Amino acid sequence: MIKINENFMNLQDSYLFSTIAKKVAEYTEKNPDKKVIKLGIGDVTRPIVPAVIRAMKKAVEEQGTQEGFRGYGPEQGYDFLRKAIVENDYKSRGIEIEEDEIFVSDGAKCDCGNIVDIFAQDNKVAITDPVYPVYLDTNVMSGRSGKWDEDKNIYENIVYLPVTAQNDFKPELPKEKVDMIYLCFPNNPTGTVLDKKELKKWIEYAKENKAVILYDSAYEAFITEENIPHSIYEVEGAKEVAIEFRSFSKTAGFTGLRCAYVVVPKKLKGYTKKQEEISLNKLWNRRTCTKFNGVSYVVQRGAEAVYCKEGKEQIKENINYYLENAKIIKEGLEKSGYTVYGGKNSPYVWLKVPEGMTSWEFFDELLEKYNIVGTPGSGFGPHGEGYFRLTAFGTRENTIEAMERINNKY
Numbered sequence: 389m390i391k392i393n394e395n396f397m398n399l400q401d402s403y404l405f406s407t408i409a410k411k412v413a414e415y416t417e418k419n420p421d422k423k424v425i426k427l428g429i430g431d432v433t434r435p436i437v438p439a440v441i442r443a444m445k446k447a448v449e450e451q452g453t454q455e456g457f458r459g460y461g462p463e464q465g466y467d468f469l470r471k472a473i474v475e476n477d478y479k480s481r482g483i484e485i486e487e488d489e490i491f492v493s494d495g496a497k498c499d500c501g502n503i504v505d506i507f508a509q510d511n512k513v514a515i516t517d518p519v520y521p522v523y524l525d526t527n528v529m530s531g532r533s534g535k536w537d538e539d540k541n542i543y544e545n546i547v548y549l550p551v552t553a554q555n556d557f558k559p560e561l562p563k564e565k566v567d568m569i570y571l572c573f574p575n576n577p578t579g580t581v582l583d584k585k586e587l588k589k590w591i592e593y594a595k596e597n598k599a600v601i602l603y604d605s606a607y608e609a610f611i612t613e614e615n616i617p618h619s620i621y622e623v624e625g626a627k628e629v630a631i632e633f634r635s636f637s638k639t640a641g642f643t644g645l646r647c648a649y650v651v652v653p654k655k656l657k658g659y660t661k662k663q664e665e666i667s668l669n670k671l672w673n674r675r676t677c678t679k680f681n682g683v684s685y686v687v688q689r690g691a692e693a694v695y696c697k698e699g700k701e702q703i704k705e706n707i708n709y710y711l712e713n714a715k716i717i718k719e720g721l722e723k724s725g726y727t728v729y730g731g732k733n734s735p736y737v738w739l740k741v742p743e744g745m746t747s748w749e750f751f752d753e754l755l756e757k758y759n760i761v762g763t764p765g766s767g768f769g770p771h772g773e774g775y776f777r778l779t780a781f782g783t784r785e786n787t788i789e790a791m792e793r794i795n796n797k798y
């Protein structure tokens with residue numbers, strides 16, 4: 389008899405974005421005449437920029453020649469891309485990261501999910517709340533949570549760190565000792581940021597407690613303010629305590645192409661039960677070689693082109709386009725009297741739902757009354773209740789139309 393991984397039985401319903409997609413599909417089927425504007429999942433709409441397309445076309449042609457053909461590539465990513473990442477994302481900001489600390493992958497979602505493989509089951513996990521559901525669900529799947537508590541809407545054995553308007557969306561350090569800490573800044577879903585001083589507190593906590601920070605900076609390209617760190621390694625001491633996740637998805641529109649990377653510094657150590665220090669870089673490399681055969685050569689050539697002069701300019705234009713959308717959403721909502729957060733250093737706008745309504749009730753109202761899809765805050769965790777997320781990744785036309793519908797009470 390085949391036995392299942394019973395940790396899966398602890399998971400709640402379906403994955404947040406699948407639930408939303410199902411609800412929207414049902415609505416569209418019943419209302420085929422309605423034009424539904426989707427500002428729910430953070431999926432991009434701008435096409436891949438010409439510099440990237442040109443590089444990929446060249447790489448495709450190479451694959452059809454005897455000299456240019458490539459089979460399996462290095463599991464950790466081609467040297468040309470790791471080098472471009474080191475130079476452009478780190479050296480340019482005064483950060484020393486070595487090429488063998490970079491692991492190129494097919495997405496930050498997979499990386500955030502897969503990283504749990506290298507950590508013991510009895511580690512205590514802390515997440516901010518609300519949070520990108522992948523951090524939590526993958527720890528539930530791998531047995532690091534207890535049971536779901538129906539009354540409190542939380543998992544036992546997980547430390548939830550509230551981020552709400554009350555604490556200005558800045559999580560407080562855990563009151564108890566934790567081992568794995570998930571931080572995401574600019575934050576998904578709240579769109580808020582932390583400065584270096586605030587991040588420093590976390591690095592010190594992690595050092596004192598021999599904990600690891602799993603730092604998701606998938607949205608760093610949207611930072612507009614000067615004093616906000618793009619990488620956790622901009623803060624002293626971070627290389628000893630943090631793994632960083634980066635993605636080409638939101639930065640360069642690779643949600644369909646798939647390319648991302650993880651930085652696992654060689655200084656970063658984990659411990660055996662006997663307290664021996666083990667390099668996490670070595671463990672992640674071992675895991676990667678065993679379970680992954682690398683991102684396709686063509687896509688990695690495309691990712692490399694993100695860093696050429698032309699690529700950088702073209703991508704900047706797209707980022708500015710989305711930031712302008714965020715501004716339109718923020719101002720549109722404020723015009724209609726909503727209290728709004730984020731959207732300044734982030735493609736996400738986080739709003740307070742009208743008094744007396746739950747996040748899901750607001751979801752239904754927005755869908756049925758205005759034919760707009762967003763993401764209910766409570767889907768990101770109990771402290772997301774009463775909030776709602778809209779993404780700036782839609783087209784300009786749809787973004788403007790969505791705000792007109794809300795402003796004109798269409």
Ligand code: MLT
Pocket residue numbers: 428429430431497520576
């Ligand atoms: C989101 O909407 O939160 C993200 O697009 C989901 C993801 O990146 O997987």
